[in-house]
Amino acid sequence: MAWAHPTRRPANVALSSSREPLQGMEPWLGAMLRRGWIVVATDYAGLRTPGTQRYLSGNDEANDVVDSVRAVRHVVGARAGKDWVA
Numbered sequence: 001m002a003w004a005h006p007t008r009r010p011a012n013v014a015l016s017s018s019r020e021p022l023q024g025m026e027p028w029l030g031a032m033l034r035r036g037w038i039v040v041a042t043d044y045a046g047l048r049t050p051g052t053q054r055y056l057s058g059n060d061e062a063n064d065v066v067d068s069v070r071a072v073r074h075v076v077g078a079r080a081g082k083d084w085v086a
Helices: 026-034 058-072
Strands: none
Touching: none
16 A cells, blocks of 8 residues: 655654654554555655655656555565555
């Protein structure tokens, strides 16, 4: 599963020091993991960098999601298949 997660603040602002960055995600995330699904969070290009956030463009955001799936397929031992959902 490719998790195209939302962002909560301007992308060039540092993340908070939250001890629970996935707070509120447990119900669905836990269910996916218990089913043995691989869940990969998208690393949006340019997130938290100065200037215009290019990931906010629909095409760039979509490419970043697809790239996350491509990347996890190269993780040794992940056994990621060809089928995926976002």
